[in-house]
Structures are given as C-alpha cells and as structure tokens.
Amino acid sequence: xxxxxxxxxxxxxxxxxxxxxxxxxxxxxxxxxxxxxxxxxxxxxxxxxxxxxxxxxxxxxxxxxxxxxxxxxxxxxxxxxxxxxxxxxxxxxxxxxxxxxxxxxxxxxxxxxxxxxxxxxxxxxxxxxxxxxxxxxxxxxxxxxxxxxxxxxxxxxxxxxxxxxxxxxxxxxxxxxxxxxxxxxxxxxxxxxxxxxxxxxxxxxxxxxxxxxxxxxxxxxxxxxxxxxxxxxxxxxxxxxxxxxxxxxxxxxxxxxxxxxxxxxxxxxxxxxxxxxxxxxxxxxxxxxxxxxxxxxxxxxxxxxxxxxxxxxxxxxxxxxxxxxxxxxxxxxxxxxxxxxxxxxxxxxxxxxxxxxxxxxxxxxxxxxxxxxxxxxxxxxxxxxxxxxxxxxxxxxxxxxxxxxxxxxxxxxxxxxxxxxxxxxxxxxxxxxxxxxxxxxxxxxxxxxxxxxxxxxxxxxxxxxxxxxxxxxxxxxxxxxxxxxxxxxxxxxxxxxxxxxxxxxxxxxxxxxxxxxxxxxxxxxxxxxxxxxxxxxxxxxxxxxxxxxxxxxxxxxxxxxxxxxxxxxxxxxxxxxxxxxxxxxxxxxxxxx
Amino acid sequence: xxxxxxxxxxxxxxxxxxxxxxxxxxxxxxxxxxxxxxxxxxxxxxxxxxxxxxxxxxxxxxxxxxxxxxxxxxxxxxxxxxxxxxxxxxxxxxxxxxxxxxxxxxxxxxxxxxxxxxxxxxxxxxxxxxxxxxxxxxxxxxxxxxxxxxxxxxxxx
Numbered sequence: 134x135x136x137x138x139x140x141x142x143x144x145x146x147x148x149x150x151x152x153x154x155x156x157x158x159x160x161x162x163x164x165x166x167x168x169x170x171x172x173x174x175x176x177x178x179x180x181x182x183x184x185x186x187x188x189x190x191x192x193x194x195x196x197x198x199x200x201x202x203x204x205x206x207x208x209x210x211x212x213x214x215x216x217x218x219x220x221x222x223x224x225x226x227x228x229x230x231x232x233x234x235x236x237x238x239x240x241x242x243x244x245x246x247x248x249x250x251x252x253x254x255x256x257x258x259x260x261x262x263x264x265x266x267x268x269x270x271x272x273x274x275x276x277x278x279x280x281x282x283x284x285x286x287x288x289x290x291x292x293x294x295x296x297x298x299x300x301x302x303x304x305x306x307x308x309x310x311x312x313x314x315x316x317x318x319x320x321x322x323x324x325x326x327x328x329x330x331x332x333x334x335x336x337x338x339x340x341x342x343x344x345x346x347x348x349x350x351x352x353x354x355x356x357x358x359x360x361x362x363x364x365x366x367x368x369x370x371x372x373x374x375x376x377x378x379x380x381x382x383x384x385x386x387x388x389x390x391x392x393x394x395x396x397x398x399x400x401x402x403x404x405x406x407x408x409x410x411x412x413x414x415x416x417x418x419x420x421x422x423x424x425x426x427x428x429x430x431x432x433x434x435x436x437x438x439x440x441x442x443x444x445x446x447x448x449x450x451x452x453x454x455x456x457x458x459x460x461x462x463x464x465x466x467x468x469x470x471x472x473x474x475x476x477x478x479x480x481x482x483x484x485x486x487x488x489x490x491x492x493x494x495x496x497x498x499x500x501x502x503x504x505x506x507x508x509x510x511x512x513x514x515x516x517x518x519x520x521x522x523x524x525x526x527x528x529x530x531x532x533x534x535x536x537x538x539x540x541x542x543x544x545x546x547x548x549x550x551x552x553x554x555x556x557x558x559x560x561x562x563x564x565x566x567x568x569x570x571x572x573x574x575x576x577x578x579x580x581x582x583x584x585x586x587x588x589x590x591x592x593x594x595x596x597x598x599x600x601x602x603x604x605x606x607x608x609x610x611x612x613x614x615x616x617x618x619x620x621x622x623x624x625x626x627x628x629x630x631x632x633x634x635x636x637x638x639x640x641x642x643x644x645x646x647x648x649x650x651x652x653x654x655x656x657x658x659x660x661x662x663x664x665x666x667x668x669x670x671x672x673x674x675x676x677x678x679x680x681x682x683x684x685x686x687x688x689x690x691x692x693x694x695x696x697x698x699x700x701x702x703x704x705x706x707x708x709x710x711x712x713x714x715x716x717x718x719x720x721x722x723x724x725x726x
Numbered sequence: 727x728x729x730x731x732x733x734x735x736x737x738x739x740x741x742x743x744x745x746x747x748x749x750x751x752x753x754x755x756x757x758x759x760x761x762x763x764x765x766x767x768x769x770x771x772x773x774x775x776x777x778x779x780x781x782x783x784x785x786x787x788x789x790x791x792x793x794x795x796x797x798x799x800x801x802x803x804x805x806x807x808x809x810x811x812x813x814x815x816x817x818x819x820x821x822x823x824x825x826x827x828x829x830x831x832x833x834x835x836x837x838x839x840x841x842x843x844x845x846x847x848x849x850x851x852x853x854x855x856x857x858x859x860x861x862x863x864x865x866x867x868x869x870x871x872x873x874x875x876x877x878x879x880x881x882x883x
Contacts, residue, residue, distance in 0.1 A: 189794060198840030200801035204794040262795075300791060305801035352776025358783055363790075368840055377806040593839055601843040640823055710821050713836055715828035723830050 178249075182348045187322075188341030189300055191364035193314060193331060195373040196408075196593050201314050202332070202418075204300040208265045210257045214246040216293035222275070223256075223294055230267055231257045242293075253295075259320070265296050304418035310376045312435040313369070313410050313591060315536060316421040328421075329434040331367060331591060333536035338365040338595065365597040370406035370590065375399060378707045379411040382700060387413065390696045391688030392665070396436050397704060398573050402580035402670060402679040404606035405587030407533075412436045438531075438538040441566035442683070445650025445693065446484075446501045447668045448562025448572075450621070452510055453498060454579055455521030458617040461513040464494050464624055474504040474511075477553025481507040481561075484649065499628035501647065501694075503561040510560035518556060519545045524612035525575035526586065532609070533570050533589045541566035562650055572668065573681045574609070579621050580644075580670035580679040584613040626673050636669055636698035638705045640716030645669025645701060647693035652686070662686050667697035671705065677714055680704050 163169055193202035210227060217223065220242035228235040233256055241254040260268075272291040279288040302319040304311075315330025317339075327336040341364035348358055383395050399409040412435060416427045424434075433439030456462045472488030474481040483489065483503050489496075497505035510518050522528070528543035543565055544551040558564035570589055578586040588607035595602045625644035629636055636645050648666035651658040665687050670679040680701055687696040708714075715723060738746075802808070 189790065192794075192797075194840060194842065196839045197837065198842060199804075199806075200797060203798035203801060205798045206791050206795040298788075298791060300794060303798045303802075305798055305805050307805070307807070309806055350780075352773045352780060355776035355779035355783075358780070366842065368842060373806050377810070594842075596843045599843055600846050601841060602846060638823075706823055707820070709823060710826055713828075715826075716823065719828050723828065 180350050182350065183345065184348065185343055185345045186359070186361045187343045188361045189363040190302060190317065191339040191341070191366040191596075193339075194366065194368045195310075195371050195376070196369060196406075197372060197374075198368070199373045200305055201310060201369065201371075201373070202302065202304050202317075205303040206262060206298050207258075207301040208260045208262070209255060209297040209299060210260050210265070210268070211253055211255045211295055211297065212242045213293045213295050214242075214244055214252055214254060217242055217246075218292050219290040222289040223291055226268065226271060226291060227256050227294075230264055231260055233257045256294075258322075259301060260296070268294065268296070306373070307417045307419060308415045309373065309380065310371055310410070311415045311418050312412050312437070313371055313376075313407075313535065314418060315434070316418045316424075318421060320422075327536075328424075329536050331369065331535065334534050335365075335367060335592070338597075339367065340364050362598060365595050367592060368594040368596070368601070370401075370408060370593045371410070372408050372711070374711050375708065376409040376411065378711060379409040379704060380415070382704050382707065383411045383413070386684060386696070386700045386703075389689065390665075390684055392684040392686055392696070394436060394685040396569050396681075396683040397700070398437055398569055398681040399704070399708065400573050400577060400589060400679045400681075402577040402587065402676050403583075405574070405577060405589045406593065406606070407589055407591050408678070410435070410437050410591075433539075434537060435535060436683075437569045438533055438535050439568070441539060441541040441568050442664050442685075443563050443565060443650045443653065444567055444572055444666055444683075445562040445648035445664060446503075447576075447646050447648030447666045447681075447693075448565065448567075449498060449501065449506050449560070449648075450579060450625070450646050450668060451522065451525050451527070451575055452506050452513075452518070452560045453494065453624070454525075454613050454617060454621050455518060456509045456513045457494075457620055458521070458584075458613040459513055459517050461517070462494055462509055464620060466494050468492050468494075468497060468505050468508060470497075470502055470504050472504065474507045474557065476507055476511055476557035477555075479554040479557060481557045495624045495628055495631075498624055498646065499632050501561075506560045507557040510556050515546045515553070515556050518560070519543070521612060522559070524610055525578065526610065527565070527567055527571060527575060529571075531568075531570050531574045531589055533574075534592050535570075538570070539568060540571065562648060569681055569683050572666075573679060575612075576668050576670075576681070577679055578610070578612050579618045580676050582615060582618050582622060582673075582676060584611050584615045584618045586610045586612055622670075622673050622676075629669075632694075634694065634698050636667060636701045638671070638702050638709070640718070641671055641705065641709060641714075642673045642717055643669050643671035643701075643705065644673050645698075647698055649691060649693040661691070663691040663693075665691070665693035665695075665697040667693055667701045669701045669705070672714065672717055672720070674717075675720070677712060678705070678708055680708070 189204060192200060192204070195201055210231065212223060220239055223242045224235050224239035227233045227238050238256050241256055244251055244254055246252060268291070272294055275289050275291050279290060282288045299322075302317040304314065304316070313330050315327055315332035315334075317327050317332050318325045327333040327339065332339065341362060344359065344361055346359045346361070349355075379397050379399060383397050386392070387395050394413045396412040397409070398407065400407050414427050414432070416423060428434060457464070469491050470483070470489040472483060472486070481503050484501060489500055489502055492500070492502065492505060494509075497509070513521075522543065523545070528540060530538045530540045543559075544555055555564055574586060574589050577589075578584055581587065585608045588609040590604065590607070592604050594604060622644045625646055626642055629643065629645055634645075634647075636643065636647070646668055648664075648668070650664045650666070652662045652664060653659075663686065665684045667682040668679070670676050682697045682700050682704070684697055684700070690696050714720070
C-alpha cells in the first residue's frame with residue numbers, strides 16, 4: 134500500500150535525478166569543449182619542463198687524494214620580468230656589484246613581460262656566493278624599506294632579481310701541475326670542453342653524457358624525474374708534494390742558470406707512473422683566458438710531450454744499451470780514442486775536440502766521448518742500431534695519456550733520406566729529435582733493471598658509478614735483456630762516482646748520464662746555444678725513481694754536467710725524503726732486520 | 727483462506743521492508759563513501775609523497791652542489807702553496823736527508839695511493855634501500871619481528 138506522500142517523494146527524487154543527470158551531461162560537455170582542450174594543452178606546456186642537463190664534471194685528484202680540479206658554486210643573475218618594479222635600481226645595483234654594463238642591464242630589466250614568451254632575462258653569470266649574498270641582503274633591505282614608506286613615496290626595489298646556482302670548474306692548486314691537468318673552458322656553458330693535459334685527454338669521461346630530458350611537475354610522475362650520473366673522476370699518478378718540490382727546484386734552476394725554459398720529469402721506472410711533470414711556462418688554470426698571453430704561438434702547453442729536441446749525450450744510454458745487449462761490446466771492451474772518427478765521409482769529434490786515449494766502455498760514458506760512441510754504433514751496425522732504437526720507441530709517440538703529444542720520425546736505412554753519417558751523429562743524440570717523455574720511456578727499460586719498457590702514464594684510477602677502477606702498468610716492449618740493464622746501470626753508477634759528478638746524492642747510489650746538445654738553427658748548429666740534459670735513476674739496487682731534466686739554452690754554462698747534474702742532485706735529495714726512501718746503508722740494515 | 731493466512735503470517739511487516747531497503751541503501755552509501763575516502767586519501771598521500779620526492783630531489787641536487795663547492799673550498803684552503811705558507815709561519819722547514827731517521831714499523835707499507843671509492847670485486851655493491859622496510863613489511867612481519875629478533879641476536883657470533 135502506497136503512502137499518501139509517495140507521489141511527492143517520487144517527484145522530489147525525479148527532480149534530483151534530473152539535476153544529477155544534467156550535472157553529468159554538463160561535466161561531459163565541459164570536458165570535451167574547445168576551452169577544455171586549450172586548458173589541457175596549456176597544462177601540458179606547464180606540466181613538463183624540457184631542459185638539457187649537464188652532469189657535474191668529474192674531479193681530478195692527485196695520487197694521495199688532493200683535489201687538483203673540482204667544481205665550485207656560482208650563480209646566474211637574472212630578472213623575473215613579471216616581478217620587476219624598479220629596473221633602474223636593479224641595473225644600478227648589478228652594475229656596481231657585478232661590473233655589468235648599466236645600459237645593457239637596464240634594457241634587459243625593462244623588457245616587457247610577455248606570458249609564455251618573454252618571462253626572464255639574464256643580467257650576469259658566474260657571480261660568486263659572496264656577491265649573491267650582498268645582492269640578497271640588499272634585496273631584503275629594500276623590501277623592508279618599502280614596508281615603511283608613506284603613500285605616494287617610491288622606495289627602491291630589487292624585486293624580480295633571481296639567482297640560479299650552477300657549478301663552475303675550479304683549480305684549487307692554481308699553477309701547480311697546470312701543464313698536466315689542462316683546463317676546461319667553463320665560461321662556455323653550452324659547448325665547454327677540456328683543453329690540453331688530462332682535461333682534454335679524458336674530456337669525454339670527465340664530462341659525462343649531457344642529456345635533454347623532460348621533467349614533469351606533476352607530483353604523481355615524480356618517479357619519471359631522470360637521474361643523470363656525474364662524470365667520472367680521475368686519480369692521477371702525480372704526487373702533489375713531489376710536484377710542488379719539482380716545480381720549486383726547476384724555477385730555482387732556471388733562475389740560477391739563466392735557461393729560457395726547463396723540464397723535469399719524475400717517473401717510477403717499475404710502473405711507468407709519472408710522479409711529477411714540471412715544465413715552463415705554467416699558468417693559473419682558473420684564468421685560462423690568459424692562455425694566449427702566456428703561451429704565444431707556437432709555445433707548446435706541455436714541453437714534455439709537445440716539443441722535440443736533439444737530446445745529445447743522454448742518448449748514449451740507449452746506444453750503449455743496444456751495443457751491450459747485442460754483444461757488440463762489453464764493459465771491458467777497449468777503445469783507443471784518437472779524437473776523431475770517420476763515418477760516411479764525416480768526421481766525428483769529442484765535445485772538447487781532444488783525444489782521450491785508451492778507454493773501456495765505462496770510460497767512454499764517463500767522459501761522454503762522441504768518438505767512442507760513434508765507433509760503438511758502427512760496430513753494432515746500422516741495421517741493429519736502428520732496430521734497437523725503434524724498439525726503444527724513438528721516433529714514435531709513447532701513448533702517454535696527455536693531450537698534444539708529438540714525435541719526430543727518425544731517418545732509418547732504406548728510407549731514402551738516411552745517410553751513413555746519421556749513424557755516427559745519432560749515436561750521441563744529434564741529428565735525431567725526441568720529446569722528453571720519449572726519452573723517459575726508453576730509459577725506463579734500463580732504469581728498472583728489468584729491460585722492460587714501461588708505458589708512461591698519469592692515470593692511476595678512475596671513479597665511475599661509485600666504483601674505483603685502478604689502472605695496471607703496461608709493458609710496451611722489452612728492448613734489452615734484464616742483464617744488460619743491470620750492467621749498464623752499474624757502468625753509469627761508476628762513471629758518475631769516478632767523475633765526482635755534481636749529480637751524486639750523499640747516501641744514495643744513483644746512475645745517470647749528462648747531455649749537452651747543440652741546437653740546430655737555420656744556418657746550422659748554433660754552438661753558443663745548447664740544450665742541457667740529465668737522466669738519472671736510483672737507488673740502483675732497488676730503483677724507485679727516474680729523473681729526466683732538460684734545461685733549454687742555459688747561460689751560466691752550456692754544459693749539462695755543470696747546469697743539469699746539480700739539478701738532478703737537488704731534486705733527488707728532496708725526493709728521497711718525500712718518497713720515504715732511506716739512505717742505502719739504512720735501507721740495507723732495515724731490510725736485514 | 728488457509729493459504730492467505732500462511733502468507734500473511736510470513737509476510738514482512740511494511741516497516742521491516744522499509745528498514746531493510748534503508749539499511750541496504752546506507753550500506754551501499756557507506757561502502758561508496760569508504761572507497762571514495764580511501765581513494766582520496768591514497769591519492770593525496772601519493773601526491774604529497776610525489777611533492778616530497780621532488781623537493782628531496784631538488785635538495786639532493788643542492789647538497790651535491792654544496793658538497794662539490796665545499797670540497798673545492800677545502801682544497802683551496804689546504805693547497806700546497808697555502809700549506810707551505812702555514813708551515814713556514816709555524817717555523818717548520820723541509821726535512822733534509824741528514825735530519826731524517828728511519829725506523830721499521832711492522833705492517834706499514836708506506837704511503838698508499840688514494841682510495842676514493844670501493845674497488846670492483848666479486849661482491850656487488852649493496853644498494854641502499856630506497857624505501858624503508860616499515861613501508862613494505864606485512865602485518866605479520868611487523869607482529870612477529872619482535873619475537874624473532876632476540877633469537878637472531880642470540881645466534882650471532
């Protein structure tokens with residue numbers, strides 16, 4: 134039985150039903166209207182930000198973990214045009230604090246705001262944290278002042294000034310090891326890349342992979358925010374303390390000898406790890422734009438890999454190593470030096486033009502006799518001589534992981550340019566051009582007493598995705614036998630000791646060889662200008678270091694034995710302390726315990 | 727007659743039928759309201775979490791930038807040139823070979839190159855859990871963890 138109110142209930146329910154259906158129809162209509170489509174399009178535009186993310190550039194550390202290249206926070210200073218109320222004050226402030234051109238800043242701040250098109254203008258970039266702090270404080274002060282102004286009174290305002298932080302490459306050690314590290318052109322934020330040294334050689338690793346990504350603002354899509362890993366970091370074989378010491382010794386040597394440039398390389402001959410590379414000129418890497426001023430064309434950024442020169446008598450190490458290894462001579466082979474040796478129609482003379490009479494091979498090295506070494510090379514024969522020289526890597530790049538390595542090809546029998554006289558001059562390091570790093574690599578085969586030539590390198594380890602990957606030393610050749618290396622090391626040790634060389638280091642037995650090379654010019658060799666070199670290593674029974682020195686055009690003396698040998702001694706005296714190498718007698722006692 | 731009486735005896739009273747319909751309607755209403763409120767709650771929580779993730783992502787970026795900046799500032803303060811100046815100011819001088827005494831320290835192999843990150847090895851890096859276990863554990867896990875934890879501690883060496 135229906136209640137008397139049933140009809141009324143039915144009527145009310147129907148009205149609500151109609152209203153409900155009308156609401157649903159209206160909802161569907163709005164959802165599919167043109168306005169809704171425009172709104173959705175707008176939402177899409179505002180809902181996602183598309184930008185290119187440049188990963189943090191990897192850091193560069195020395196072998197002990199000291200930072201050589203890192204990143205510091207700087208700010209882009211801009212204006213949110215919709216918020217700007219006082220462009221003149223903004224322009225005046227950034228002009229005085231950041232050194233920006235006032236007119237340009239004012240024009241930028243006065244640009245009319247156009248929604249979706251002109252919303253932001255950059256005023257300055259690479260502002261420091263201190264500068265931004267000053268600006269922020271001023272901005273707050275002006276905002277406070279505005280609260281206390283009377284009606285109609287206009288207060289200065291920095292409203293609309295915004296700061297966006299980003300990272301900038303930074304070199305905390307400034308000039309130290311600058312030739313090894315290289316630099317990154319950070320002012321070019323879009324197309325910046327590394328130049329020279331490790332920064333260039335490992336640019337791809339350090340920079341990571343920039344990615345263009347879509348970042349949703351929708352919180353429900355937070356998981357879609359891409360994670361861009363930073364670039365790989367590098368740990369170098371360079372030791373900061375040894376590097377600083379080496380640069381100090383080199384700078385002092387340049388001052389006292391008057392040499393125009395210099396280079397000192399310190400390597401572990403057992404592994405090929407370069408512990409220090411000091412050369413000139415150097416530059417503060419934070420001010421890389423001064424590059425052209427400091428390195429006027431054609432000055433190489435790193436002379437150790439970027440310049441070839443005639444090394445002179447240090448090359449005799451390789452000539453003697455080849456002859457000993459081949460059996461052409463032994464340490465006791467006698468040679469009567471008459472002061473001249475004819476080869477290929479040319480006459481070879483000694484450095485002093487004198488005749489040194491009967492000599493064994495140690496004597497030939499001790500007195501650095503060109504005549505004796507030319508005779509030795511001729512006894513070895515051109516084919517064998519150049520076979521050995523090529524096995525030592527001369528004439529080829531070493532593959533050292535530093536940008537800008539060069540090499541100068543050697544003339545060899547059969548190539549049409551070689552003449553027999555070359556054998557004579559090449560034997561004592563003239564008529565042949567090498568980079569210091571080539572010499573270091575070649576001599577490492579002798580210095581490590583193993584005959585194994587180690588690939589020189591500066592990369593100790595790489596840190597990528599939270600893992601450290603250490604590099605392993607590379608044997609790039611075995612040009613001589615271990616026995617030959619030991620014999621020659623002994624000969625060069627005795628030759629220094631018998632000569633009472635300035636290269637000697639009290640308490641430590643070292644082996645080494647001086648070099649004095651004339652410099653070729655347009656009109657032939659310039660006899661008053663030389664390249665003075667020294668290559669030495671030690672301790673001879675447990676080699677830990679190989680030191681190569683090159684002083685260019687010294688003025689105090691032209692002889693390597695006078696200018697370069699003391700630099701070796703000074704370097705090693707400091708080096709043994711930094712490397713914790715006890716004097717020979719202490720070391721042998723400690724080993725015996 | 728008899729049949730009518732039986733039907734009448736078993737027929738629901740009108741007020742009971744109305745009550746049943748009202749109850750059913752309310753049940754459906756409560757169910758829909760519950761589902762709606764749960765949905766709204768979960769959606770709001772998800773959105774809030776999303777915002778939190780976005781905020782923390784930004785914070786993470788800021789912190790990484792700050793770490794890089796502080797590391798560089800520290801390196802500037804402790805650069806070789808600065809440390810040398812500070813050492814000189816404190817009257818330190820570089821040690822010479824004749825001023826150095828060497829002693830054997832068992833187990834010390836000299837200065838080791840820097841280790842800045844774990845070396846690759848057979849054991850994979852244990853990834854830090856992104857979500858706390860309290861968000862993933864079941865009710866029984868939560869209930870029984872108190873019972874088993876003391877036992878786990880006991881078996882540990």
